[in-house]
Amino acid sequence: MSEKVKVRIDGEVLTATTGQTILEVARANNTYIPALCYMEGLSAVGACRLCMVEISGVGKLQPACTTPVQEGLAVVTASPQLEAYRKIALELLFAERNHVCAVCVSSGHCELQTLAQDHGVTHVRYPYGYPRLAVDTSHPRYVLDHNRCILCSRCVRACAEIEGAHVWDFAGRGIRSMLVSELSRPWGEATTCTSCGKCVQACPTGAMAEKGWGVEEMTKQRSVVSRLSSMREGE
Amino acid sequence: MSKITIDHVTRIEGHGRITIRLDDAGKVSDARFHVTQVRGFERFTVGRPYYEMPSITSRICGICPVSHLLASSKACDEIMAVRIPAAARQLRELLHCAQIVQSHALSFFHLSAPDLLLGMDADPARRNIAGLLEEHPDALRDGIALRRFGQQVIERLARERVHPSWVVPGGVNAPLDPQAREKTLAEIPAAAAIVARTLALWKRAVSDFPDEIDAFSNFPTMYCGLVGPDGSLRLYDGNLRFVGPDGAMVADQVRPDDYASVIGEATLPDSYLKAPYYLPSGHPEGIYRVGPLARLNVADRCGTPDADRELDEYRSRFGRIVQSGFHYHYARLIEATYALERMQELLDDPAILSTKVRAHAGVNASEGTGIIEAPRGTLIHHYRVDDNGAITWANLIVATGHNNLALGRGVLQVAQRFVDGKRITEGALNRVSALVRAYDPCLSCSTHALGMPALLLELRGPDDELLDTIATS
Numbered sequence: 001m002s003e004k005v006k007v008r009i010d011g012e013v014l015t016a017t018t019g020q021t022i023l024e025v026a027r028a029n030n031t032y033i034p035a036l037c038y039m040e041g042l043s044a045v046g047a048c049r050l051c052m053v054e055i056s057g058v059g060k061l062q063p064a065c066t067t068p069v070q071e072g073l074a075v076v077t078a079s080p081q082l083e084a085y086r087k088i089a090l091e092l093l094f095a096e097r098n099h100v101c102a103v104c105v106s107s108g109h110c111e112l113q114t115l116a117q118d119h120g121v122t123h124v125r126y127p128y129g130y131p132r133l134a135v136d137t138s139h140p141r142y143v144l145d146h147n148r149c150i151l152c153s154r155c156v157r158a159c160a161e162i163e164g165a166h167v168w169d170f171a172g173r174g175i176r177s178m179l180v181s182e183l184s185r186p187w188g189e190a191t192t193c194t195s196c197g198k199c200v201q202a203c204p205t206g207a208m209a210e211k212g213w214g215v216e217e218m219t220k221q222r223s224v225v226s227r228l229s230s231m232r233e234g235e
Numbered sequence: 236m237s238k239i240t241i242d243h244v245t246r247i248e249g250h251g252r253i254t255i256r257l258d259d260a261g262k263v264s265d266a267r268f269h270v271t272q273v274r275g276f277e278r279f280t281v282g283r284p285y286y287e288m289p290s291i292t293s294r295i296c297g298i299c300p301v302s303h304l305l306a307s308s309k310a311c312d313e314i315m316a317v318r319i320p321a322a323a324r325q326l327r328e329l330l331h332c333a334q335i336v337q338s339h340a341l342s343f344f345h346l347s348a349p350d351l352l353l354g355m356d357a358d359p360a361r362r363n364i365a366g367l368l369e370e371h372p373d374a375l376r377d378g379i380a381l382r383r384f385g386q387q388v389i390e391r392l393a394r395e396r397v398h399p400s401w402v403v404p405g406g407v408n409a410p411l412d413p414q415a416r417e418k419t420l421a422e423i424p425a426a427a428a429i430v431a432r433t434l435a436l437w438k439r440a441v442s443d444f445p446d447e448i449d450a451f452s453n454f455p456t457m458y459c460g461l462v463g464p465d466g467s468l469r470l471y472d473g474n475l476r477f478v479g480p481d482g483a484m485v486a487d488q489v490r491p492d493d494y495a496s497v498i499g500e501a502t503l504p505d506s507y508l509k510a511p512y513y514l515p516s517g518h519p520e521g522i523y524r525v526g527p528l529a530r531l532n533v534a535d536r537c538g539t540p541d542a543d544r545e546l547d548e549y550r551s552r553f554g555r556i557v558q559s560g561f562h563y564h565y566a567r568l569i570e571a572t573y574a575l576e577r578m579q580e581l582l583d584d585p586a587i588l589s590t591k592v593r594a595h596a597g598v599n600a601s602e603g604t605g606i607i608e609a610p611r612g613t614l615i616h617h618y619r620v621d622d623n624g625a626i627t628w629a630n631l632i633v634a635t636g637h638n639n640l641a642l643g644r645g646v647l648q649v650a651q652r653f654v655d656g657k658r659i660t661e662g663a664l665n666r667v668s669a670l671v672r673a674y675d676p677c678l679s680c681s682t683h684a685l686g687m688p689a690l691l692l693e694l695r696g697p698d699d700e701l702l703d704t705i706a707t708s
Contacts, residue, residue: 103290135282137623143284211624212595214403215290
């Protein structure tokens with residue numbers, strides 16, 4: 001049974017419902033907390049670490065997307081320390097793979113690029129990994145470029161939770177983690193894929209795109225996934 | 236015996252090095268032009284989806300990214316096996332003409348005018364844009380205005396002046412804004428007046444350079460360029476034509492997808508720049524040149540009234556086949572005239588406003604070749620793809636590559652004429668650079684190279700010992 005609770009976000013006292021996360025309460029009250037792996041309508045996994053917030057009385061930062069509210073919780077969503085950590089998180093995402101905005105189909109419509117701009121990431125202080133990664137062009141309509149994947153798992157969850165196909169998953173550990181379709185079959189050969197394209201629309205970067213679009217041309221309808229989810233809530 | 240190295244060549248796009256070898260008597264025995272960077276576009280694009288190639292390959296160069304964008308998109312059109320909408324074809328040619336105008340303006344005014352208007356022997360401290368501003372402010376202003384016109388038309392059409400994304404496989408991604416059409420039509424007369432003024436100026440001044448005309452790559456080669464079905468000058472489309480040093484037809488109407496039957500590629504031990512040659516003649520006998528000089532040699536006519544009038548006068552002065560590399564400058568101005576007239580013709584046709592500007596298709600052919608006449612000459616993009624559209628092989632032959640052999644031979648000719656081992660004058664060094672500059676080589680394009688600007692002149696003895704190094708700046 002959900003209850004009303006009072007929480008304080010950046011000094012403002014807000015009424016929330018138990019079961020809600022800090023991120024949900026903040027966004028419902030027009031307080032912006034950056035996030036990449038979070039997507040409304042999908043389960044939260046706390047993978048990208050961009051939504052970290054400071055909680056009064058708690059010694060370490062907590063991800064806003066997976067931390068539920070409770071009575072009396074006091075949260076700080078923006079501080080010099082948080083800004084510094086978010087910048088580090090973004091820079092590490094860039095360093096890990098080969099993100100070349102200049103030739104990317106999603107340039108201008110990319111959540112990673114936008115966040116980097118918003119957070120003043122003018123350069124990356126860590127050595128780039130420059131991994132040699134393949135592009136999976138095997139699907140007739142869509143393309144997966146691992147160079148641009150940030151392992152946020154939005155595609156995994158959109159496919160499993162909304163479409164119910166669960167084509168996508170991760171293989172490997174740590175920096176060798178790779179998005180795989182159906183036990184590492186090429187996407188075009190995945191028998192469970194319905195070609196619905198929800199994964200493509202959910203992807204925050206140019207990692208998944210419709211085939212045939214040139215640089216800057218891949219705009220995504222990200223609200224599709226959230227809308228489908230909300231329409232199914234009554235079922 | 237000694238060797239002079241010019242490292243780097245300045246006022247060109249990219250950087251190169253020239254080595255001049257002297258014999259024991261201090262006379263020039265050999266001279267080489269080296270391109271010192273490698274970039275590897277043909278390798279690292281393997282595996283990418285073909286439709287990303289226009290944006291990736293246009294990154295080869297910031298001076299004429301539009302050339303790569305167009306040649307690459309044409310190759311992609313072939314892979315899609317589509318005939319792009321008529322308006323898209325017109326818009327692409329319009330964009331290309333704007334680029335020809337801005338690039339030729341850059342080459343003539345910004346890069347070469349200090350040599351041409353201030354003199355080859357002028358004080359190097361003043362032989363630059365600042366010196367031009369003092370002595371020829373009107374010409375400099377004209378140059379800046381002409382380049383700005385071309386760049387602004389590109390921006391108006393394609394939204395960005397450098398590295399636009401408007402040209403896409405299958406056409407262009409937005410129709411022409413009627414206001415952009417009106418604005419451009421209104422600006423063409425002023426741009427044409429600049430070109431006419433500059434041509435008048437150059438026609439008088441060119442006779443002041445008899446030594447340079449005589450010694451700047453003034454040797455027989457074949458010439459290559461695109462021509463229309465009627466043999467007229469083409470910049471955006473057409474088929475390849477090769478003519479001999481005397482103007483005799485060597486090969487005509489070679490379809491773009493058949494280029495490999497006439498062009499072979501040799502690699503040189505001392506340069507990252509490949510050396511294409513006319514295949515049936517072999518290497519290095521198959522030496523040919525491309526670019527403005529070559530295009531006007533291969534074409535029967537330009538096909539627009541003002542440019543044809545200028546072409547007639549040019550041919551009456553220097554012959555049907557113009558051999559001296561110094562006349563690249565003159566040819567560039569005639570081409571700028573042609574490009575502006577073509578822009579007028581294209582914009583006068585209301586059909587250019589059609590909103591049907593893009594064909595969509597998947598992979599319908601495993602191979603595609605796109606050829607255009609870039610400002611510096613014939614540009615070839617040739618790709619192969621797998622069934623899913625991933626690039627499996629790519630070959631790029633750029634304008635400066637075609638001219639590689641001629642550039643090397645030209646450097647030797649000009650060094651023999653102007654460089655004397657006993658006294659290396661600034662004017663002599665500059666003439667070597669100016670020869671390179673006449674070709675308007677784009678070294679970043681040619682090796683698809685990245686890096687610092689400019690020319691190092693090395694003086695080397697018979698045993699390759701470095702005797703002197705002079706950098707021009």
